[in-house]
Amino acid sequence: MGMTSFFEIQCWLRKLYRRGTRFQQYVKVLADTHDLDSAGLRVYQEKLLHKMVRHCNKNVPYYRDLFRELKIRPDDIRTLQDLSKLPLIDKKTVQGNLDRFISRRHYNFLCNVGSTSGSTGTPGKFIRDFDAINFEHAVVWRQWQNAGDSGKKRISLRGDIIVPSSQNEPPFWRYNPANRELQMSSYHLSLDNSIHYIRKIQDFQPKILYCGPSMGHVLAKFFRHHGVNYRFDAVFTSSESLEPEIRDYIEAVFQTRIYDWYGQAERVAAIGQCQHHQYHIQEDYSIVELLPNRGDGTYELVGSQLHNYVMPLLRYRTQDFIYLKGDPAEFTRCACGSYFRKVEKILGRSYGYLLTPEGYHIAITAHIPVGVDNVIETQFYQEKQGEVVLKVLTNGSFSEVDRERLVLNTLKHTSPHMKVLVQEVSEIERGPNGKFINIVSNIKNSLN
Ligand SMILES: [Zn+2]
Structure with a gap:
């Protein structure tokens, strides 16, 4: 069996794993929760919260001990206000008690271990179960669909090497047939190689560009450098903070719109941009509390998971900051139909300050x-x-x-x-x- 076909089998298996029956169920649920008003969202969140707290009390040693110590019964935490009875936790709390955050009732073989970037500080380890992974993909899929992407041909430029770093001739990419996605190497994208990338893109004719802002910027610069016009239906960015100048540049070169996304390895909060340019806290993804930050107008995102039963995090401090649009308690309807709170700007990860x-x-x-x-x-x-x-x-x-x-x-x-x-x-x-x-x-x- 050649390398390519082995890779293709992996692609299909990965898709099966991430987008199975659970994925389809979540897609349906999320279409409804997208339009809930604040009262409806509260009911949805509190129901899942109470279920999660009972699970934590029963199966997660860290919380079981914590509840005992604080004399909290699971039924004491039913509403969003009740959540404040629990202490805030952060990366140190979790990584210092890693084993005790893991549910005694989880199955290893269906779990995914993610880690945070180790560029500064200690790298962290976070585990998600099958359900949580399918849920995550369904939330992201909702943004793509609302942006008009129903599974169109795409290229991804996500900071990966893709082909061996020693390779100096094309192809600097590989095709994932399950996602109709041409995965392009960020590592090899240099001025010398750029014309190969451009020709391949012209030949492949993708409608969607999926990238980190910095790599999207580099690619756009090369298109402009070579004087080549190309139009994408949409560009999806994530992983880094997207600066207005970079957004304007990419949108101008590719005659398109960017839909930005914010998440983190801990998966306790997500923010996505809707088809009306508005950043929304994805209120059905988790419970997000906003912690005012020393009077500079920013808020720290504090998230409580509602779907990850293998390693649940409640009131987790992300150390990521946002500027909010309006009041922290304000849920008003956006033209996209959602009442999710609106974010003015997302600041980068703490190592990006x-x-x-x-x-x-x-x-x-x-x-x-x-x-x-x-x-x-x-x-x-x-x-x-x-x-x-x-x-x-x-x-x-x-x-x-x-x-x-x-x-x-x-x-x-x-x-x-x-x-x-x-x-x-x-x-x-x-x-x-x-x-x-x-x-x-x-x-x-x-x-x-
Ligand atoms: Zn909106």
Whole structure:
């Protein structure tokens, strides 16, 4: 059996696993819960919460002991307000008690172990069961369908290597027939190889681009560089924060719309963009509490799972922050039909922040080099609060004027008191799987 056919069998098996009968059932349920008003959502959430709490009390050692210690009976936690009787937990709580968060009644063979990025801090381990995985795929599928994607041909550029890194001739991709998806390597997407990618895309004629914002940006730049026009019906982005400038650029080059998605390895909260451009907290995915963050107008997302019975997390602090549109308790109807709360902006993961001398988190840096000449790539590197090293890969003609403009832009978009050092480098190191990382921070999270 050749490599390709083995890969294809894997694709079909994976699809069967992720999109089985449970998936189809969830798709139906989620079509209804999408349009529930706040009272309806509350009923839905509280029913699932109570069921989950009873399961935790019975089968999950961490919660069983916690409830005993706090003298809480499962019936004491029925409403959303009751949830506050439980303490907040975070990555440290979970990773320090990993075995005790796992249900005694789970079946290993159907579980999936995910891990959080280890770029800073400790990598975490999170386990989901078959049901939770199907549920997750159904929630994402709802966004795709609402955006007009009913299983169209797509390419994915998700920061994966796909083919051996030593390979220097195309193909830099492989076809997943189960998803009608051409998976393209992010690692090999360079200026030299870019024309091969473009020709392949023209030949394959995908309608959908599924990518991280930074890789989508790189691909769009190459299309523009080669003067090639191409139109996608929709672009789906996730995994990194999407800056307005990057969004505008990708949408302009590919004459399309971006539907952004936010999630995390812990799977305690999800935010998706609807067909009316609005970011919505997916209220039927989990229970999301919003923790005000030191008066800077942001809220930390705190999530309680309703569907993952193998390793349930209740009141889990994501250390991800958002700006809300309107009041935290405001559920008003969007043109898409949903009453889900509206999010103005999602800030990046905590390792994607710059910390200003004033203690503000700056996640938006992609537009800082805009308008500065002779810059190919930049990376913001922070060791100490209030100081930043700007690593710059230049084309060799980077001048003193360019340097000054870059410093001024940084001060303007972070803080006038930021100490900025521009450092020319011959290469910007990629993260795991060749992924481009805009901000590298070695500052311990200020919330811990
Ligand atoms: Zn909407």
